[in-house]
Amino acid sequence: MALLTHLLACVFGTGSWVAINGLWVELPLLVSVLPEQWDLPSYITIIIQMANVGPLFITLMHRFRPGLLKEVAVIYVIVSVGVMACLLLAFLWNYTSPIAGRPHSTAFLLLTFFLALVDCTSSVTFLPFMMQLQPQYLTTFFIGEGLSGLIPALIALGQGSGVSSCANVTRVVNVTIGNETVESTVFQLETRYLPANFSTLLFFLLMTVMMLACLLAFFFLTRQPKVWELSQQQLFPSNIILNSFDQLPDEGADSQLSGGCPCPKDAKGPGDILPEKVSYPLPKLTFIYLLIAWVSSLTNGVLPSVQSYSCLPYGNTAYHLVATLSSMANPLACIVAMVLPNRSLALLGTLTMAGTGFGAYNMAIAVMSPCPLLQQSQWGDAII
Structure with a gap:
């Protein structure tokens, strides 16, 4: 069951x-x-x-x-x-x-x-x-x-x-020279979208x-x-929140959770492990909320809205891989967080700065679209 x-x-x-x-x-x-x-x-x-x-x-x-x-x-x-x-x-x-x-x-x-x-x-x-x-x-x-x-x-x-490929196409065109029309063969590359x-x-x-x-x-x-x-x-005491909560010292037994849940003094039995009061001073709390607001604005608003401008200049294959691999990033990050939980504000700040750098590159490419850096290079495709 x-x-x-x-x-x-x-x-x-x-x-x-x-x-x-x-x-x-x-x-x-x-x-x-x-x-x-x-x-x-x-x-x-x-x-x-x-x-x-x-x-x-x-x-x-x-x-x-x-x-x-x-x-x-x-x-x-x-x-x-x-x-x-x-x-x-x-x-x-x-x-x-x-x-x-x-x-x-x-x-x-x-x-x-x-x-x-x-x-x-x-x-x-x-x-x-x-x-x-x-x-x-x-x-x-x-x-x-x-x-x-x-x-x-x-x-x-x-x-x-959306995957595309380049194919050599031979075309016959009519070229008018003076009063004469001459047929000419032209070879050119053409983008073909694979079904x-x-x-x-x-x-x-x-x-x-x-x-x-x-x-x-x-x-x-x-x-x-x-x-x-x-x-x-x-x-x-469940495993889900064991990384965030621990036993309270005696003098803190009458405190409350940050969410306002009262913690009884007289808890008995196997369920009497009381949650640790998770509290931060106002500057740190402000820092945390600013990180949440900034990261959420990038991942849920700014970057997805310009994704076509930052990725499509490198071809449909690059755009296709970006869209699919981006969706895989969240579950992979969740697995890392489950295996290696960490509440370090320094680490959060470092990750946010790194993400901001990647976001800045994406925005710069979107601004330069449709002719961004390394457009004809495989390095450009790999970086984006």
Whole structure:
């Protein structure tokens, strides 16, 4: 039963961000077809930020109308919306209609909003639901959440979307010399886009299957016996937070968690390990929040919106690999963080500076687009 619950928790976690991650890795194929072309990543970035009205609404409801929204019912609704949006996207992704005299991918952009609404809202609904299960299943859920980026990336690699090659083409042209027309043979290189191994329709249908699997996993999770034990005493000594919490000294036993959770003085039994008060002075806390704001703005807003300008000048193959490998970075980073947990602010600052340097290079290349540095060099492709 425990193994089955772990499996269900993992599949449930994959549905958290699989739809939006699927859109990002499919972009190399979409930008060459949809009318927004290179501007498409910017549209998607804005739409995803607009979809944050979902978690904002959930948070405000919990604040001002506590108990009115039930996590289980909300999850059923948002995952069902995700299934329907993915299914409709498979058939309507290339539908266009004129807006202000210009064609736009109205169906794609509208359905992208609903997919983003589902994924953004999952951040404030999936985790509270998982906290009602025994703590060992939370780790499995996070593994599934990492797979929500890895699986679409692997599918896109198998699809080979947007890959191009150069071919020698012989053309016969008519050249007029004086009153005579002479046929001349011209040899030139031409870019040919290799057909994808399977269509965008099938790709979005596979995303639909993953969202449907998430819905079914959630259905069976709510019916698993003997796992619905909400216990604060179980959560504290669990492996998930053992790296962040430890026993309190006697004089700190009456302190509270930074989140405001009271820690009882008279805790008894195997669950009486009290959480260490995780507190920072105001300058360090400000530093942490500034890092979060800066890194989130780069990874969720600035860099994805200009990805087509920074990558496409190096060819569709480079863009395809960038989009797919970027989705693999998050689960790989999560694995590193699980194996080597570290709370050093110096390390966080160093990583942020390194990431900022990489981001600055990407922005510089985007500014120089469509003629960036090392455009005709394999080093340029490798660096980007």
